[in-house]
Amino acid sequence: MHHYHRLREILGAHPVGAPESEEFLEILKILFRPEEVELAVLLDFKLRKAGEVAQKAGISPEDALKRLEAMADRGALLAKKVDGEMAYALLPNYPGLFEYPFMKGMDGPAQERLARLWHAYYMKAMAAELASASPPWNRVLPAEGALPQEYEILPYEVASRMVAGTGTVALANCPCRISSGNCDKPLDVCLSFDGAARFLSDRGMARIISLEEALAVLKRAEEAGLVHTGSNNAERLIFLCNCCSCCCHFLRLITDHGYLGAVAKSSYRAGINEPECTGCGVCAEERCPVGAVTVEEGTARLNAERCIGCGLCVSTCPTGAMSLVKRDDYRRPPATPADLVGMIVENKRKKQVTG
Ligand code: SF4
Numbered sequence: 001m002h003h004y005h006r007l008r009e010i011l012g013a014h015p016v017g018a019p020e021s022e023e024f025l026e027i028l029k030i031l032f033r034p035e036e037v038e039l040a041v042l043l044d045f046k047l048r049k050a051g052e053v054a055q056k057a058g059i060s061p062e063d064a065l066k067r068l069e070a071m072a073d074r075g076a077l078l079a080k081k082v083d084g085e086m087a088y089a090l091l092p093n094y095p096g097l098f099e100y101p102f103m104k105g106m107d108g109p110a111q112e113r114l115a116r117l118w119h120a121y122y123m124k125a126m127a128a129e130l131a132s133a134s135p136p137w138n139r140v141l142p143a144e145g146a147l148p149q150e151y152e153i154l155p156y157e158v159a160s161r162m163v164a165g166t167g168t169v170a171l172a173n174c175p176c177r178i179s180s181g182n183c184d185k186p187l188d189v190c191l192s193f194d195g196a197a198r199f200l201s202d203r204g205m206a207r208i209i210s211l212e213e214a215l216a217v218l219k220r221a222e223e224a225g226l227v228h229t230g231s232n233n234a235e236r237l238i239f240l241c242n243c244c245s246c247c248c249h250f251l252r253l254i255t256d257h258g259y260l261g262a263v264a265k266s267s268y269r270a271g272i273n274e275p276e277c278t279g280c281g282v283c284a285e286e287r288c289p290v291g292a293v294t295v296e297e298g299t300a301r302l303n304a305e306r307c308i309g310c311g312l313c314v315s316t317c318p319t320g321a322m323s324l325v326k327r328d329d330y331r332r333p334p335a336t337p338a339d340l341v342g343m344i345v346e347n348k349r350k351k352q353v354t355g
């Protein structure tokens, strides 16, 4: 049992965090068999060659490779060839230990138990941990049909441009909707890029797709009322999710937990041209994922603090009364994923110092 506690400690030291909880220990017991967790605690978040792990563990390279491969196949470890030899690293809780095993698909009862445990862990401890990140881990990219013409549109605001700027694209099923099952929105809309895309496709958790297919996924997601969210950095996305607010572990920080700033808003908010609005309620009842619009006295009203700037209300407004307008309080996201992590770590450290 002490190996599972140790693994929890190592995962908890990652900037994403892994707060202590009985449910998380049970999750680790499903994802790492006893003979595997002994090796997992010898790893960290940098790729380590199998031979090095075998030497540390005092076992044969063949034995180490077999156990490491089993964990990687289950989506519990990252794996990549380095200088012709397989190397492995631990995965943080997000993106990683939560998502990948659901993308893989387990046998029915094991998957159901894992889903129940993740739900309990998320509600009890992990949601607060995710919401504490400053700046937020994830950022909203507006629906492209809603992007206004009158402003200069920056490349990182345009989902299709961000996808086109990546190399390899892979498509997987959405782990949040698989595990929560709170709606029947499309499952096959989860995009990952480059290294993550290759790992996920190598292990049968995703399939490599063309840029054209990826752009069609974005369009399909917008039509289905799903919000584009990606890593909160400007230069190179590592994933792009298409999220509903009833299942997504990030949008639910807003809708279920009331952390209104836990997902970075896009640089826009909804703007309502009141004389054009007929009060039909489509925006409020069918499209807005976070309850930012209400209809009062026959006119749509916006709660600007709640609006995430997803643009889903714009394309379906029958009178064209809805549009996106630039936010005054908008801040450019960090440039790279490493810059984002650095800022989150630094702000966490400052918070700990000031108590
Ligand atoms: S969908 Fe358009 S017309 Fe209908 S309530 Fe919303 S803003 Fe008004």
Ligand code: SF4
Residues within 6 Å of the ligand: 269, 270, 287, 288, 289, 290, 291, 292, 293, 302, 306, 307, 308, 309, 310, 311, 312, 313, 314
């Ligand atoms: S009002 Fe709702 S649907 Fe419209 S942009 Fe804001 S969050 Fe998105």
